[in-house]
Amino acid sequence: MSARPNPTPFDAGRAAYLALNGALIAFLLAPIAIVFVFAVNPTPFISFPPVGVSGRWFAKFFASPEFMNALWLSLWIAGCVLLLSVVIGGACALAIARGNLPGRAFLTAFFMSPLMLPAILTGLALFQSFLLSGIGRPVWGLVFAHTLVAVPYVIRTTLAVLHNFDRRIEEAAAILGASPVRVFFEVTLPLIRPGVFAGGVFAFIVSFDQFPVSLFLVVPRGETLPVVLFNYMKFDLDGAIAAASVVSILLALAVVVALEKLIGLKTYVKL
Amino acid sequence: MSIAATSRPAPIAWLVAPAALLFVLFFVLPFGVMVLMSVYSGNPATNPNAVATTRHYERFLVDSAGIYHEALWSTLRIGLITTAIALLIGYPLAHWMARMQSRLGHALLLMAVIAPMLTGIVVRTFAWMTILQDKGVINTLLIQWGLADKPLALMYNEFGTVVALVHIYVPFMVLTLAGVIGRIDERLEQAARSLGAGRARAFIEVTLPLSLPGILAGSLLVFALSISAYVTPSLMGGTSVLTLPMLIAQQVGTSFNPNFAGALGVALLSVSLVIVIAYNRILARLAGDQGMA
Numbered sequence: 067m068s069a070r071p072n073p074t075p076f077d078a079g080r081a082a083y084l085a086l087n088g089a090l091i092a093f094l095l096a097p098i099a100i101v102f103v104f105a106v107n108p109t110p111f112i113s114f115p116p117v118g119v120s121g122r123w124f125a126k127f128f129a130s131p132e133f134m135n136a137l138w139l140s141l142w143i144a145g146c147v148l149l150l151s152v153v154i155g156g157a158c159a160l161a162i163a164r165g166n167l168p169g170r171a172f173l174t175a176f177f178m179s180p181l182m183l184p185a186i187l188t189g190l191a192l193f194q195s196f197l198l199s200g201i202g203r204p205v206w207g208l209v210f211a212h213t214l215v216a217v218p219y220v221i222r223t224t225l226a227v228l229h230n231f232d233r234r235i236e237e238a239a240a241i242l243g244a245s246p247v248r249v250f251f252e253v254t255l256p257l258i259r260p261g262v263f264a265g266g267v268f269a270f271i272v273s274f275d276q277f278p279v280s281l282f283l284v285v286p287r288g289e290t291l292p293v294v295l296f297n298y299m300k301f302d303l304d305g306a307i308a309a310a311s312v313v314s315i316l317l318a319l320a321v322v323v324a325l326e327k328l329i330g331l332k333t334y335v336k337l
Numbered sequence: 338m339s340i341a342a343t344s345r346p347a348p349i350a351w352l353v354a355p356a357a358l359l360f361v362l363f364f365v366l367p368f369g370v371m372v373l374m375s376v377y378s379g380n381p382a383t384n385p386n387a388v389a390t391t392r393h394y395e396r397f398l399v400d401s402a403g404i405y406h407e408a409l410w411s412t413l414r415i416g417l418i419t420t421a422i423a424l425l426i427g428y429p430l431a432h433w434m435a436r437m438q439s440r441l442g443h444a445l446l447l448m449a450v451i452a453p454m455l456t457g458i459v460v461r462t463f464a465w466m467t468i469l470q471d472k473g474v475i476n477t478l479l480i481q482w483g484l485a486d487k488p489l490a491l492m493y494n495e496f497g498t499v500v501a502l503v504h505i506y507v508p509f510m511v512l513t514l515a516g517v518i519g520r521i522d523e524r525l526e527q528a529a530r531s532l533g534a535g536r537a538r539a540f541i542e543v544t545l546p547l548s549l550p551g552i553l554a555g556s557l558l559v560f561a562l563s564i565s566a567y568v569t570p571s572l573m574g575g576t577s578v579l580t581l582p583m584l585i586a587q588q589v590g591t592s593f594n595p596n597f598a599g600a601l602g603v604a605l606l607s608v609s610l611v612i613v614i615a616y617n618r619i620l621a622r623l624a625g626d627q628g629m630a
Contacts, residue, residue, distance in 0.1 A: 083429070083433075086429050087430060087433045090426055090430050091449050093426070093504065094449055094452075095449055097461065097468060098452065098453060100464055100467060100468060101460065101463070101467070104467050111472070112467050112470070113472045113477075114467075114472065114478075115477065154355045154359055155356065157353070157355055158352065158355070158356035158357075160352050161351070161352040161356075162353065164347060164349045165346050165347050165350025165351075165352070165353065166347050166350065167346050171621060176360070179364075179613065180364060182561055182609070182613040182616065183565075183606065183609055183610075184561075184565030184582065184605055184606070184609055185565065186565055186567050186582045186585065187371070187565070187585075187605060188364070188367070190585060190589065190599070191367035191368045191370060191371040191602070192363065192367045193595070194367065194370050195366065195367040197595060198370055198373075198374070198380060198381070199382070200383070210363050214359060217356060271455055275456070275458065275460075277459055277567075277568055278565075278568070281567070282589055292457055292458075295463070296459050296572070299459070299462075299463060299466070299572060303463075303467075307463050308463070311463055311464070314460055315460065318452070318455035318456050
């Protein structure tokens with residue numbers, strides 16, 4: 067539209083279009099912003115309008131052993147999931163892009179399917195398997211369950227990078243006498259690193275915020291932060307939840323900025 | 338270069354092994370176990386009296402208490418309404434994003450859409466509870482401005498559930514649609530306009546039909562995600578909403594009947610699988626079109 071030679075002074079249609087989109091952006095972002103208000107509002111229950119600014123809910127959150135145990139468990143699991151999914155997903159993407167495997171489209175769809183199938187069913191199926199095999203509900207089970215739903219993100223971002231970079235760089239290195247192993251470590255790996263890393267950051271967030279897969283797999287007193295928050299919210303709706311939410315939103319924001327810096331968000335968005 | 342390399346897998350193909358192992362052990366086998374559990378009367382590994390039975394499916398199909406069919410219908414209805422609203426809201430945003438000329442504007446818009454996706458479902462549902470509850474933001478403002486005498490029932494019903502679900506899943510719609518609209522040649526619309534079509538007509542007759550695959554793919558994705566939602570309907574719906582995922586959680590948590598939960602799971606899975614297959618077909622066709630262009 068802006069390319070038109072003589073823009074009219076006031077374009078009502080254009081103004082309505084922009085107003086509508088502005089309202090929709092507000093719909094997307096306002097609920098997240100409002101959580102910040104309730105995190106610092108000192109009233110004992112969630113109420114509006116806010117009456118002041120206080121740190122009591124953050125103090126309650128960081129002083130509660132229940133929340134802190136859950137926070138550390140979630141961070142610890144998310145760290146393990148990050149490492150596992152980077153290795154497993156990065157390797158898988160390389161195999162799909164470079165391995166001449168038959169049925170590549172099917173394989174890609176298969177490895178993406180945990181994102182499409184109901185996550186609560188993945189949790190249920192794993193719960194039943196653990197029940198059937200009698201292994202109980204160990205933490206490593208939760209780690210692998212989260213890895214399963216995190217790996218697709220790493221595969222997707224890594225495939226996007228592999229798709230974009232020029233394969234002749236690898237061939238040039240080979241022609242110049244580098245062994246396949248050296249080509250892999252000195253050319254391929256550095257080139258795909260941003261994609262793998264971005265996927266890893268996503269994997270971390272997916273695990274840290276994971277609820278449906280965790281629901282049936284956590285044990286009492288060994289619950290992750292989202293499960294603890296969910297159970298708390300069923301009975302109590304106070305600022306402690308808002309403070310906990312702010313902590314995880316800030317974590318997510320840091321991730322968005324890191325992603326944009328590392329790789330540009332566009333690569334992730336390409337489906 | 339690819340002529341010699343097409344026939345057989347390269348050694349690097351072995352790198353698929355860890356992912357394949359993970360998926361077999363923690364995805365394919367567990368879903369097999371879920372199906373197995375759904376046709377047994379108990380846990381076949383620990384209970385010697387457990388026998389094969391179709392009674393869990395019969396219980397669901399006969400539905401003597403009259404709640405299972407209602408739950409299935411609620412799940413599908415909430416999914417459909419959520420999808421329709423997400424499409425109405427998502428399309429203008431996706432169009433704006435796809436046609437945004439400025440790189441900075443595009444990056445900011447993308448961030449605004451992705452930031453909610455990176456916020457956990459529990460957190461976003463909590464945000465909507467603070468907005469829609471009786472003492473929440475909207476009711477307080479309505480009463481203060483004299484637009485209502487008592488709080489409106491915005492939450493603990495299907496309305497609140499759908500509002501929060503739309504907010505949670507609309508980014509998926511926007512991203513899918515923006516990808517498709519971005520590939521439509523803008524000059525087609527300009528040609529229609531220079532031939533005398535108004536802006537609305539050019540959009541309805543040119544851009545909208547060309548974005549149909551995106552509309553379909555985005556709708557299937559949002560539908561698949563919203564029928565499997567658990568957190569939002571159980572917190573926002575209160576006691577007046579019962580969906581299939583909530584029923585499954587009840588069977589595991591309070592009734593401790595994992596076998597019946599398995600049968601309910603198979604029912605939800607069958608609906609999802611149909612949607613996933615359709616979604617993948619559309620994506621494959623979109624990728625094919627892109628390859629030819």
